[in-house]
Each structure stands twice: as structure tokens, then as C-alpha cells.
Amino acid sequence: MSKLNRVNVIETKTLSNDWYILNKTTFDYLRNDGSWQRQSRETYDRGNGATILLYSLSTQSVILIKQFRYPTFVNGNEDGMLIETPAGLLEQKSPEDAIREEVAEETGFAIEQPVKVLEAYMSPGSVTEKLHFFIASYESTARVSCGGGNVEEGEDIEVFELSIAEALEQIDSGLIKDAKTIMLLQYAALRLFN
Incomplete structure (x- = not known):
């Protein structure tokens, strides 16, 4: 049937x-x-979206962002700040085009060839969104602006670099709580930094 x-x-x-x-x-x-x-x-x-982990094998590091997320604030995240991978909605664009725009806006890094690694429904009991997961290597020379997000959309994003070891420790300690970020960091630990 x-x-x-x-x-x-x-x-x-x-x-x-x-x-x-x-x-x-x-x-x-x-x-x-x-x-x-x-x-x-x-x-x-809310439409479908895309997220990306920027990584450097030579420095054993990743680029992450931190921003205020009101839903987490009302559900016990004390200051509402969440450490994440850059992400955004597709808004009628291809996942590749959307994530290139989003990562530039949020982090200031220009990337050419994002590599898609998986798709996932993040909350299938109530949210229709399917998220496209990407990775891309970065070099410090690829940073063309300071990033920080779109002020008109209420974004106030901090961009930072940390080692993959530190990022994995932050998952263990509970500092990193965002599902998409945890998934991409664990993917990187298994497939990229081994």
C-alpha cells in the first residue's frame, strides 16, 4: 500500500x-x-534551513557563533545565549546558496564549496523543517568581514574560534546545547579530526 x-x-x-x-x-x-x-x-x-561547520585541519579548530535565543531563555537557559554553528532558512534558495550567504553574514567568512554531509528533521513531532548540514574548510584569509549577523533581523552574533578538543569538551560540560551544533561537531570528530 x-x-x-x-x-x-x-x-x-x-x-x-x-x-x-x-x-x-x-x-x-x-x-x-x-x-x-x-x-x-x-x-x-518555518521553511527548511541549512547549517555549516567551518573547520581547519591545520589548526585543529572550528568556527562557532554565540547569540541570544529567546525560546531557550524561557526554558531555563539562564542568559539565553547559545553556542551554535551558523545557520539560516533557505527562503527559496538552494541549500548551498543559502548557507554561503548565511555563513558570510554571520561569521564574515566567504566559502566557495560547502560539502553537504546529511539532512535531518530536527523536531519531527511538531516542526516541518528539514535541515541541510554542511561542512567547509576555512583559512583566516577567507574572512572578508567581521560578521555579526543582520541587525534588522535582531541578530547580535559573536564569532569565535576554538579547538575541536575544546568544542567537544563544551558538549560534555553542557556549555554547547544546540542539537545541530552537537551533530556537526560529532561528525567532525568522527570523520575529519580522527
């Missing part, structure tokens, strides 16, 4: 169309035992 035949949408209501789109959908789902079950889910649609 086609997977498309397992879902019969009954009704979709838009609950919010402000920052992004929040829909509530009622649907019938064909269970594995052959019975139909009525379900209702809210989905938050």
Missing part, C-alpha cells in the same frame, strides 16, 4: 500566520493493524 493512502486529511486550520505558520490538522491515519484512527496535530512551518 502506498504511504500516501495511509493519511486522509479531514481539515486544516491556520492558528497563526505571524512569525511562521502554525496549522492544526485533523486527519485519519491507517494503522499497521488495518484500522483507521482519527488524529489531530499542530505543525509549525
